[in-house]
Amino acid sequence: xxxxxxxxxxxxxxxxxxxxxxxxxxxxxxxxxxxxxxxxxxxxxxxxxxxxxxxxxxxxxxxxxxxxxxxxxxxxxxxxxxxxxxxxxxxxxxxxxxxxxxxxxxxxxxxxxxxxxxxxxxxxxxxxxxxxxxxxxxxxxxxxxxxxxxxxxxxxxxxxxxxxxxxxxxxxxxxxxxxxxxxxxxxxxxxxxxxxxxxxxxxxxxxxxxxxxxxxxxxxxxxxxxxxxxxxxxxxxxxxxxxxxxxxxxxxxxxxxxxxxxxxxxxxxxxxxxxxxxxxxxxxxxxxxxxxxxxxxxxxxxxxxxxxxxxxxxxxxxxxxxxxxxxxxxxxxxxxxxxxxxxxxxxxxxxxxxxxxxxxxxxxxxxxxxxxxxxxxxxxxxxxxxxxxxxxxxxxxxxxxxxxxxxxxxxxxxxxxxxxxxxxxxxxxxxxxxxxxxxxxxxxxxxxxxxxxxxxxxxxxxxxxxxxxxxxxxxxxxxxxxxxxxxxxxxxxxxxxxxxxxxxxxxxxxxxxxxxxxxxxxxxxxxxxxxxxxxxxxxxxxxxxxxxxxxxxxxxxxxxxxxxxxxxxxxxx
Numbered sequence: 001x002x003x004x005x006x007x008x009x010x011x012x013x014x015x016x017x018x019x020x021x022x023x024x025x026x027x028x029x030x031x032x033x034x035x036x037x038x039x040x041x042x043x044x045x046x047x048x049x050x051x052x053x054x055x056x057x058x059x060x061x062x063x064x065x066x067x068x069x070x071x072x073x074x075x076x077x078x079x080x081x082x083x084x085x086x087x088x089x090x091x092x093x094x095x096x097x098x099x100x101x102x103x104x105x106x107x108x109x110x111x112x113x114x115x116x117x118x119x120x121x122x123x124x125x126x127x128x129x130x131x132x133x134x135x136x137x138x139x140x141x142x143x144x145x146x147x148x149x150x151x152x153x154x155x156x157x158x159x160x161x162x163x164x165x166x167x168x169x170x171x172x173x174x175x176x177x178x179x180x181x182x183x184x185x186x187x188x189x190x191x192x193x194x195x196x197x198x199x200x201x202x203x204x205x206x207x208x209x210x211x212x213x214x215x216x217x218x219x220x221x222x223x224x225x226x227x228x229x230x231x232x233x234x235x236x237x238x239x240x241x242x243x244x245x246x247x248x249x250x251x252x253x254x255x256x257x258x259x260x261x262x263x264x265x266x267x268x269x270x271x272x273x274x275x276x277x278x279x280x281x282x283x284x285x286x287x288x289x290x291x292x293x294x295x296x297x298x299x300x301x302x303x304x305x306x307x308x309x310x311x312x313x314x315x316x317x318x319x320x321x322x323x324x325x326x327x328x329x330x331x332x333x334x335x336x337x338x339x340x341x342x343x344x345x346x347x348x349x350x351x352x353x354x355x356x357x358x359x360x361x362x363x364x365x366x367x368x369x370x371x372x373x374x375x376x377x378x379x380x381x382x383x384x385x386x387x388x389x390x391x392x393x394x395x396x397x398x399x400x401x402x403x404x405x406x407x408x409x410x411x412x413x414x415x416x417x418x419x420x421x422x423x424x425x426x427x428x429x430x431x432x433x434x435x436x437x438x439x440x441x442x443x444x445x446x447x448x449x450x451x452x453x454x455x456x457x458x459x460x461x462x463x464x465x466x467x468x469x470x471x472x473x474x475x476x477x478x479x480x481x482x483x484x485x486x487x488x489x490x491x492x493x494x495x496x497x498x499x500x501x502x503x504x505x506x507x508x509x510x511x512x513x514x515x516x517x518x519x520x521x522x523x524x525x526x527x528x529x530x531x532x533x534x535x536x537x538x539x540x541x542x543x544x545x546x547x548x549x550x551x552x553x554x555x556x557x558x559x560x561x562x563x564x565x566x567x568x569x570x571x572x573x
């Protein structure tokens with residue numbers, strides 16, 4: 001117990017001599033730092049406990065007609081939030097057990113008390129109580145965000161559901177999931193990730209603070225309970241959450257963009273127990289992600305079965321990879337001026353036998369979370385390189401046409417990735433200089449002054465490195481002067497806005513000019529209209545891809561396009 005701390009002690013004892021003796025022992029202790037308040041009866045003690053403001057209570061067992069055990073079991077004692085040491089003139093084992101079971105911190109016979117023992121008991125009780133308090137807090141709260149955890153969520157929900165019928169009323173369970181949060185941990189590390197989680201929790205808390213419960217389930221998932229069935233109120237709340245999460249999270253030099261997907265389930269319409277309500281809100285959130293993320297979906301029974309079926313996909317993905325159920329399509333990249341094919345981007349597709357087409361935005365994160373992303377990448381690279389070599393051998397490719405393959409951000413920190421690429425190049429005899437690996441910005445940046453050594457290693461291997469979705473991730477552009485990449489791909493969101501958004505036009509122009517100044521190949525993705533193509537050509541962007549030219553094509557369709565695009569002399573050579 002620190003010397004500088006004054007401990008506030010409440011002494012409840014109906015014997016004046018014992019009170020005086022205990023007061024003297026406290027004041028004569030070797031580390032005396034006590035502010036003592038005394039109560040001489042059960043009623044006085046009860047009033048003092050109810051008032052609170054004490055660090056510890058010394059409670060006599062004998063209180064004239066009543067016992068300290070009665071007082072210990074009172075709501076006032078529970079509300080004290082401080083340890084209680086029971087004192088007695090009897091060395092009685094049964095009393096000892098009874099008071100300890102009732103919540104006492106310690107049991108101390110009066111005949112054995114001296115100044116040193118009393119002080120030691122107080123010090124131990126305070127330390128033990130603080131340890132228990134911390135343990136209880138940790139058992140009920142999330143350590144990263146400070147929010148309640150899953151156990152408390154279930155406990156509070158159960159309490160609300162078990163209220164008397166007359167007190168029970170409809171309420172909402174809202175499920176929040178951060179979009180693409182895993183890439184933050186992968187690209188910037190778990191330290192930054194945890195701080196981003198804390199900021200995200202603070203944002204949710206600022207909107208939900210007037211409501212009874214907000215908890216973190218784990219990972220990047222949160223649940224709020226809104227004690228209302230007013231749909232307009234709930235809509236206003238989720239709209240505010242969506243709005244604030246569209247603002248970047250600023251941590252040190254990082255500007256992190258994380259949106260949020262939201263699902264809502266209502267009691268009693270969407271469930272009458274805690275597990276069902278949470279699961280249904282989760283199912284609705286999943287449909288919000290399927291609908292494009294950064295949005296809200298209200299649970300309805302019609303969509304329940306469909307979303308639950310898709311939730312089980314992660315268990316099927318590994319088997320699908322091993323069974324070759326996935327396939328690749330190829331989207332050509334064109335010289336915007338001449339129309340010549342200059343590249344092919346391999347894009348993975350999964351046509352599920354029961355659920356139909358599954359988007360890569362859905363199954364690639366599954367591969368990352370289920371630990372099969374390495375197998376997926378090996379399959380994609382092997383399949384794409386073999387097909388590229390088949391086209392080359394058939395004479396339908398110009399000698400400088402590149403093959404582009406997207407790479408998960410997890411591989412940026414995977415020690416086995418470089419050996420895998422090296423082995424594939426050597427085994428298949430793939431020209432390394434014609435292989436482009438596309439990474440997002442955040443995957444390649446470790447910090448404001450550090451870039452990923454993988455880029456240098458891939459360059460020494462001869463492979464070209466591309467920054468995909470450029471302009472969407474890392475806030476500082478200075479890293480480009482230190483990162484020996486070959487190409488930039490303009491994020492399609494900027495291109496979509498060039499017709500009517502001056503900021504998107506300015507950003508697209510800036511990226512094109514930046515790439516040119518650094519001698520980088522700039523490719524615009526998502527070209528869908530002649531106006532967009534013209535904008536790119538006017539601003540000296542040489543390369544592009546998108547539906548205006550061709551979607552992702554099956555092998556046979558891509559072969560026909562390549563044959564048609566080749567000069568006749570080369571085609572029939």
